[in-house]
Amino acid sequence: xxxxxxxxxxxxxxxxxxxxxxxxxxxxxxxxxxxxxxxxxxxxxxxxxxxxxxxxxxxxxxxxxxxxxxxxxxxxxxxxxxxxxxxxxxxxxxxxxxxxxxxxxxxxxxxxxxxxxxxxxxxxxxxxxxxxxxxxxxxxxxxxxxxxxxxxxxxxxxxxxxxxxxxxxxxxxxxxxxxxxxxxxxxxxxxxxxxxxxxxxxxxxxxxxxxxxxxxxxxxxxxxxxxxxxxxxxxxxxxxxxxxxxxxxxxxxxxxxxxxxxxxxxxxxxxxxxxxxxxxxxxxxxxxxxxxxxxxxxxxxxxxxxxxxxxxxxxxxxxxxxxxxxxxxxxxxxxxxxxxxxxxxxxxxxxxxxxxxxxxxxxxxxxxxxxxxxxxxxxxxxxxxxxxxxx
Numbered sequence: 001x002x003x004x005x006x007x008x009x010x011x012x013x014x015x016x017x018x019x020x021x022x023x024x025x026x027x028x029x030x031x032x033x034x035x036x037x038x039x040x041x042x043x044x045x046x047x048x049x050x051x052x053x054x055x056x057x058x059x060x061x062x063x064x065x066x067x068x069x070x071x072x073x074x075x076x077x078x079x080x081x082x083x084x085x086x087x088x089x090x091x092x093x094x095x096x097x098x099x100x101x102x103x104x105x106x107x108x109x110x111x112x113x114x115x116x117x118x119x120x121x122x123x124x125x126x127x128x129x130x131x132x133x134x135x136x137x138x139x140x141x142x143x144x145x146x147x148x149x150x151x152x153x154x155x156x157x158x159x160x161x162x163x164x165x166x167x168x169x170x171x172x173x174x175x176x177x178x179x180x181x182x183x184x185x186x187x188x189x190x191x192x193x194x195x196x197x198x199x200x201x202x203x204x205x206x207x208x209x210x211x212x213x214x215x216x217x218x219x220x221x222x223x224x225x226x227x228x229x230x231x232x233x234x235x236x237x238x239x240x241x242x243x244x245x246x247x248x249x250x251x252x253x254x255x256x257x258x259x260x261x262x263x264x265x266x267x268x269x270x271x272x273x274x275x276x277x278x279x280x281x282x283x284x285x286x287x288x289x290x291x292x293x294x295x296x297x298x299x300x301x302x303x304x305x306x307x308x309x310x311x312x313x314x315x316x317x318x319x320x321x322x323x324x325x326x327x328x329x330x331x332x333x334x335x336x337x338x339x340x341x342x343x344x345x346x347x348x349x350x351x352x353x354x355x356x357x358x359x360x361x362x363x364x365x366x367x368x369x370x371x372x373x374x375x376x377x378x379x380x381x382x383x384x385x386x387x388x389x390x391x
Contacts, residue, residue: 066343116156127173138174147171201246221261255296276306321352
């Protein structure tokens with residue numbers, strides 16, 4: 001890869017040593033770069049790190065040129081919802097996980113949604129995975145600090161008692177490599193206890209163990225990848241990968257000199273990681289790899305808001321979505337050459353953070369992305385969709 005640069009621990013040691021959720025006593029030339037808040041509704045900690053000032057380009061230099069490649073349709077608005085993850089089990093049936101203990105379901109491809117679980121405060125859901133009639137959502141209890149999984153085996157009609165993964169950490173997303181075997185849950189927002197980050201892994205849905213991917217690291221972005229062969233990839237303060245669905249990990253510096261966040265791999269070698277900050281600037285970026293994260297490209301996308309979600313269909317066709325709800329800015333970028341170049345596909349004004357796809361009739365693939373906004377008095381999530389020829 002001609003534009004790739006090798007990232008070594010020695011090259012980034014000084015930057016990684018300064019990592020902290022909120023680090024006191026850092027040199028005056030460093031500033032606190034903030035990726036985002038752990039949850040939107042209510043008081044919450046920020047995911048951040050101390051880095052040199054002026055690392056991100058200015059917003060005026062960043063928007064890629066070019067006309068949109070696809071036509072996006074706004075299908076629905078979910079009032080009072082802040083959605084962080086979405087999963088479709090078919091072209092018609094899908095589930096969305098949201099803050100305040102909400103799980104939403106659609107049975108008509110995203111045109112209409114019903115809240116099938118609405119627990120309210122102090123529950124927050126950040127992840128959802130589904131197969132057949134089983135739906136599993138992940139999140140936390142903001143009052144107790146517990147990481148929880150909630151499960152339904154009848155399409156969301158009824159729910160089991162919560163599985164408590166930890167009493168001192170918050171759970172981000174949940175993913176399974178095959179059916180309900182080889183599951184992985186990441187502690188994306190940092191820990192309320194003493195551990196810098198936690199992963200929970202399981203050979204089956206009801207037997208979970210935990211480990212710390214990077215004892216020297218901090219937080220991870222909400223999106224990670226778990227492949228069918230049990231390879232896992234996660235980025236944030238550091239880039240970590242696992243060959244056994246999260247039981248053991250190896251870690252290295254992030255692709256970006258600031259930090260990263262969402263991570264999407266389509267196989268053991270080809271992947272992308274993005275990120276962004278909302279302070280001291282509002283900016284975003286994206287990198288690509290062709291060797292499993294041993295080396296990364298320079299920034300192949302610079303955006304005027306953080307990248308929150310990446311979803312590629314194959315080695316060439318994919319989207320990068322993101323935004324900042326506090327700036328009323330966000331949208332969806334598209335690439336058809338593996339992320340070498342990008343065009344702005346949709347300017348939604350929402351903080352986009354959850355995407356999924358399914359094959360549909362006519363040899364095409366449907367892509368859904370959900371973002372949230374604040375209208376001055378309340379939050380809402382908006383569902384967008386487009387269809388492309390299946391690669």
